[in-house]
Amino acid sequence: MKTYLDCIPCFFKQALFAARTAIDDEAKIKEVLDRIGLLVSEIPLDSTPPETGRQVYRTVREVTGVEDPFKELKKENIETALKLYPALKQTVETAEDPLETAVRLAIAGNVIDFGANPDFQLEQNIQEVLHREPAINHYQAFKEKLECAQNILYLGDNAGETVFDKILIETMAKPVTYAVRESPVINDATAQDAIDSGLDKVALVVSSGCDAPGTVLAACSDQFLDCFKKADMIISKGQGNYETLSNEERPIFYLLMAKCPIIARDLGVKVRDTVIKS
Amino acid sequence: MKTYLDCIPCFFKQALFAARTAIDDEAKIKEVLDRIGLLVSEIPLDSTPPETGRQVYRTVREVTGVEDPFKELKKENIETALKLYPALKQTVETAEDPLETAVRLAIAGNVIDFGANPDFQLEQNIQEVLHREPAINHYQAFKEKLECAQNILYLGDNAGETVFDKILIETMAKPVTYAVRESPVINDATAQDAIDSGLDKVALVVSSGCDAPGTVLAACSDQFLDCFKKADMIISKGQGNYETLSNEERPIFYLLMAKCPIIARDLGVKVRDTVIKS
Numbered sequence: 001m002k003t004y005l006d007c008i009p010c011f012f013k014q015a016l017f018a019a020r021t022a023i024d025d026e027a028k029i030k031e032v033l034d035r036i037g038l039l040v041s042e043i044p045l046d047s048t049p050p051e052t053g054r055q056v057y058r059t060v061r062e063v064t065g066v067e068d069p070f071k072e073l074k075k076e077n078i079e080t081a082l083k084l085y086p087a088l089k090q091t092v093e094t095a096e097d098p099l100e101t102a103v104r105l106a107i108a109g110n111v112i113d114f115g116a117n118p119d120f121q122l123e124q125n126i127q128e129v130l131h132r133e134p135a136i137n138h139y140q141a142f143k144e145k146l147e148c149a150q151n152i153l154y155l156g157d158n159a160g161e162t163v164f165d166k167i168l169i170e171t172m173a174k175p176v177t178y179a180v181r182e183s184p185v186i187n188d189a190t191a192q193d194a195i196d197s198g199l200d201k202v203a204l205v206v207s208s209g210c211d212a213p214g215t216v217l218a219a220c221s222d223q224f225l226d227c228f229k230k231a232d233m234i235i236s237k238g239q240g241n242y243e244t245l246s247n248e249e250r251p252i253f254y255l256l257m258a259k260c261p262i263i264a265r266d267l268g269v270k271v272r273d274t275v276i277k278s
Numbered sequence: 279m280k281t282y283l284d285c286i287p288c289f290f291k292q293a294l295f296a297a298r299t300a301i302d303d304e305a306k307i308k309e310v311l312d313r314i315g316l317l318v319s320e321i322p323l324d325s326t327p328p329e330t331g332r333q334v335y336r337t338v339r340e341v342t343g344v345e346d347p348f349k350e351l352k353k354e355n356i357e358t359a360l361k362l363y364p365a366l367k368q369t370v371e372t373a374e375d376p377l378e379t380a381v382r383l384a385i386a387g388n389v390i391d392f393g394a395n396p397d398f399q400l401e402q403n404i405q406e407v408l409h410r411e412p413a414i415n416h417y418q419a420f421k422e423k424l425e426c427a428q429n430i431l432y433l434g435d436n437a438g439e440t441v442f443d444k445i446l447i448e449t450m451a452k453p454v455t456y457a458v459r460e461s462p463v464i465n466d467a468t469a470q471d472a473i474d475s476g477l478d479k480v481a482l483v484v485s486s487g488c489d490a491p492g493t494v495l496a497a498c499s500d501q502f503l504d505c506f507k508k509a510d511m512i513i514s515k516g517q518g519n520y521e522t523l524s525n526e527e528r529p530i531f532y533l534l535m536a537k538c539p540i541i542a543r544d545l546g547v548k549v550r551d552t553v554i555k556s
Contacts, residue, residue: 005304008311009290016283026283026323033286033318040315045308 001243004262007049011056012036017114018060018186022069032063050214050240057185057213068184070114070159077112077160077187078196080122085163091130092171099146100139102171103255104130107274109164110157110238110257114187122160129257135273142253142276145233152176153231154203155215155245157238157256159189162197165237169202177227178203183211188240214240217248239263253278279521282540285327289334290314295392296338296464300347310341328492328518335463335491346462348392348437355390355438355465356474358400363441369408370449377424378417380449381533382408385552387442388435388516388535392465400438407535413551420531420554423511430454431509432481433493433523435516435534437467440475443515447480455505456481461489466518492518495526517541531556 015036019029036056043052061067068074088105095101108129111120146152154169154176156162169176178199181188189197194205209221215236217225228234234252236245242254242263254277258264264271293314297307314334321330339345346352366383373379386407389398424430432447432454434440447454456477459466467475472483487499493514495503506512512530514523520532520541532555536542542549 005294005298005307005311009287009294012287012290016287020283029283030323033283037315037318041312045304 001048001246001263001266003043003045003047003049003052004266005045006262007052008040008043010260010262011039011052014053014186015056015060018057018069019064021073021114022060022064022066028063032060035059035063048214048216048244050212050244051216053214053240054185054210054212054216054219058211070184070187073114074159074187074189074193075196077158078163078193081109081112081160081163081197084123084126085167088126088164088167089170092167098171099143101130102168103139103142103276104134104274106161106164106168106237107134107255107257107276109161110255111259112158112160112187113238113259114158129274132274134276135258135269136267136275136277138253138278139276141278145251145253145278146172146174149174149233151231152233152235153227154178154235155208155237155241156180156189156194156199157241158187159193159197160187161237162189162194162199166197166199166202168235169199176203177231178205179208179215179224179227180205181211181213182207182209182221185211185213188213212240212244214242214244216244242267251278279326279524279541279544281321281323281325281327281330282544283323284540285330286318286321288538288540289317289330292331292464293334293338296335296347297342299351299392300338300342300344306341310338313337313341326492326494326522328490328522329494331492331518332463332488332490332494332497336489348462348465351392352437352465352467352471353474355436356441356471359387359390359438359441359475362401362404363445366404366442366445367448370445376449377421379408380446381417381420381554382412382552384439384442384446384515385412385533385535385554387439388533389537390436390438390465391516391537392436407552410552412554413536413547414545414553414555416531416556417554419556423529423531423556424450424452427452427511429509430511430513431505432456432513433486433515433519434458434467434472434477435519436465437471437475438465439515440467440472440477444475444477444480446513447477454481455509456483457486457493457502457505458483459489459491460485460487460499463489463491466491490518490522492520492522494522520545529556 019032092098108126111125208224210219297310386404389403486502488497
């Protein structure tokens with residue numbers, strides 16, 4: 001997905017939120033915004049939003065000196081999700097179609113997002129997503145693809161959401177490689193967050209090699225690109241991965257909640273709609 | 279009121295909205311945002327938001343070549359308000375306290391704002407504001423001050439709202455100087471908009487000499503500053519005038535609806551609350 005002009009005010013909003021989460025120093029936070037200001041003219045509109053997001057969050061880290069502003073929030077979200085795990089697991093196991101329920105839960109977990117959606121309500125959202133029809137629903141294609149898939153690449157998104165991903169991976173019962181960001185960016189999951197969520201018990205956890213809040217292939221490691229090429233099914237979680245991969249010709253299934261009006265418009269859905277898209 | 283860090287993303291949002299209203303050329307609109315980007319580091323946080331707003335809307339005019347992007351919208355809003363005039367006038371005349379009703383109506387008209395509030399619903403808002411207690415209510419002080427005032431300066435805000443101001447001025451039945459912006463900025467009223475609203479029939483219409491979306495005293499004409507100094511009562515409409523004058527030691531009454539969360543916080547009220555503040 002290209003960068004829309006509407007993304008530009010949003011980069012400032014996100015930088016402000018991240019910088020305020022990192023430090024309590026108005027002059028320094030202003031310096032972050034000053035530097036993002038200088039970036040604007042260098043944003044090509046045919047690049048994807050996470051390519052700029054990468055620079056925005058790098059600037060926040062450089063100016064504030066805080067490597068991972070969302071560290072504590074990520075930890076809390078993983079803990080909250082782990083507490084929900086037994087009940088969610090039971091919901092899946094007693095469902096008429098456990099796979100479908102697990103897919104919906106994995107999408108419900110995508111509400112945990114400090115980039116596009118800092119004021120999320122997790123538990124309320126789970127019930128809503130479980131009972132609402134996805135606005136784009138390629139679940140049948142997902143199910144059929146899964147039946148014959150032998151080499152699944154699962155692209156993670158946010159810390160905490162990772163626990164919901166674990167439930168889907170357990171329900172799929174197939175060999176899965178789970179890819180995370182190379183280093184902290186917003187509340188996206190890193191290898192440590194994946195391990196803290198127990199994903200190393202059910203999948204091979206790898207890094208994409210990239211520190212963007214998405215999967216910018218040009219910035220990914222050779223090892224990851226090899227996984228990406230060889231996978232016979234790719235499950236892509238969240239907005240950032242969709243934004244960076246939506247033009248790729250690979251067997252990708254996007255599972256996400258549309259949290260910003262721009263992505264919603266790009267997908268032809270409404271804000272808060274859920275999507276299972278091949 | 280100082281510029282808060284939250285104002286910075288909002289300047290981009292406003293520039294985008296104004297540029298899109300002016301032209302349909304993505305590259306040019308991007309150029310507007312590029313130039314606003316370069317402005318960020320020059321914004322002192324101890325300046326008021328309209329001081330930067332002035333530069334933002336100047337940039338929109340310079341890059342798009344459109345002097346008054348909101349010209350048609352302003353015209354429509356004045357026409358809509360003029361159609362409502364007879365009914366509003368009757369509401370005031372049949373009210374228990376016509377002055378209080380006229381003040382509330384003048385605040386209701388402040389909802390017409392393409393800077394902070396492009397998706398306003400005028401008629402619905404009128405009813406709401408008429409029947410809801412202002413969150414800050416210095417109406418008694420307003421009424422008392424008005425009784426002895428002989429030289430009232432009324433600072434206009436948006437085109438269309440001007441018609442509501444006319445009703446209040448008629449109800450006050452005192453000599454009034456009505457000040458407007460020197461040239462078009464957002465949908466703020468200029469002299470022509472004031473005349474189109476019939477304000478020249480009930481007040482002396484003057485320009486502030488300033489093209490900011492507020493009253494930046496340092497940029498106002500000597501003639502206006504003279505009025506400002508000599509007035510024994512100043513009625514200041516809207517957010518922009520509040521932002522630029524809130525630290526002034528003059529007998530000012532601010533009539534406004536808090537349309538952005540930052541001003542609401544500054545005033546200690548909620549978004550959409552109405553305010554009569556001395």
